[in-house]
Amino acid sequence: MSATYDVIVLGSGPGGYVAAIRCAQLGLRTAIVERESLGGICLNWGCIPTKAMLRSAEIYHYMRHAGDYGLKVAGAIEADLAAIVKRSRGVAKQLNQGVAHLMKKNKIAVHMGEGRLTGPTSLAVKGEKGEESLSAKHIIIATGARARELPFAPADGKRVWTYRHAMTPAELPEKLLVIGSGAIGIEFASFYNDLGSKVTVVEMLDRIVPVEDADVSAFLEKSLTKQGIKVLTGAGVEAIKVRDTGITATIKDKAGTSTTSEFTHVIVAIGIVPNTEGIGLEGLVEMERGFIQIDPYGRTRTPGLWAIGDCTPGPWLAHKASHEGVTCAEAIAQELGNSEVHPHPLNRSNIPGCTYCHPQIASVGLTEAKAREAGHEVKVGTFPFIGNGKAIALGEAEGFIKTVFDANTGELLGAHMIGAEVTELIQGYTIGKTLETTEAELMQTVFPHPTLSEMMHESVLDAFGRTLHF
The missing domain is CATH 3.50.50.60 (FAD/NAD(P)-binding domain)
Structure with a gap:
């Protein structure tokens, strides 16, 4: 045919x-x-x-x-x-x-x-x-x-999991090792921790969710640790021995010391x-x-x-x-001859990223460090959830919103959030970046009260020394 x-x-x-x-x-x-x-x-x-x-x-x-x-x-x-x-x-x-x-x-x-x-x-x-x-x-x-697999521990669906196995588990892991702290690894760490597993996250780089702003990484590590998740950064898994009843992992920490630990399951989330x-x-x-x-x-x-x-x-x-x-x-x-369409090239700097752990993470554009590396003189504003009435009423006062602007032009370079429902809030800044807005338009925008979105306004105001509620 x-x-x-x-x-x-x-x-x-x-x-x-x-x-x-x-x-x-x-x-x-x-x-x-x-x-x-x-x-x-x-x-x-x-x-x-x-x-x-x-x-x-x-x-x-x-x-x-x-x-x-x-x-x-x-x-x-x-x-x-x-x-x-x-x-x-x-x-x-x-x-x-x-x-x-x-x-x-x-x-x-x-x-x-x-x-x-x-x-x-x-x-x-x-x-x-x-x-x-x-x-x-x-x-x-x-x-x-x-999913990329570890050469020394291929996924078997029983003890060594990829994200696909982690979505259809036959049992709740008692002790779970998560290798990799990108979005997939952190989301599953958060999920299984909430359900009662003892979770350890191992990340090779010096901080978790390493593509995010450093302040977000630091805040998330403190939050996950408070929730009972063990976080090891600057560490690597050197070997995994699989048994019928669990696994033994050899982990080298940031000081170069190798130790072995027992887990019932491992999720490999080291990329694609x-x-x-x-x-x-x-x-x-x-x-x-x-x-x-x-x-x-x-x-x-x-x-x-x-x-x-x-x-x-x-x-x-x-x-x-x-x-x-x-x-x-x-x-x-x-x-093919259609003169009515006018495609626009993809602007990768305007693509938001979201991680649905607890607390949530969302971001768009340059981190503060990347903005400085790119040669920008920056103005940075932050606003904490604890200063927002809606967040307190929701019982979700953990987190902050951070905005990064070019100090000379007012261009919005990046926005970074951690806290309740930030994966829904980030689109406001994404639209702003797509429209090439500056701090002036964002300051003059009326944000409804009481909402979490007010923190977006306050973060912008803070970057220019005008915050009102903190």
């Missing part, structure tokens, strides 16, 4: 399926190829189901602290791990079905199976319909990435590997560490062949992939 399209998208994650929808909206005959589940890793095994699990842990946390809110809970409070996982999988299934509906609604042909390029504009697909030959004027590679092997890219694209190199619109060096999402340079975030998908689709439509 063979078929011809204007565009074929290889991979249906948040980059791929969004690219396909935008192509279809622009009148292009579009197909998508997926080897596993529509929605990709993010929807089925990443962003969404993990947030469902973290929500369960959050509710459990509040139930155990009901007395702080003047409430009484009759009987014992227990976490049902199997029920938590079942709810999480149900959320993923619902959204998977939603993507299938969107494909049908937009008249996008879905080919389930393993896709491999047979040329810059042709694909062979082996799947549920046998072997198919597909061709298109343009092909978008959106194959995503997978792009899914770019075995799909026929040889000789067609430039790669660096396996990631496909692209221009700001998603073009590779081969005309007609494009790439987006986690198989391309970072940041490796779902919303970045979706944005790239739209940009790529519009650039393709433009090349």
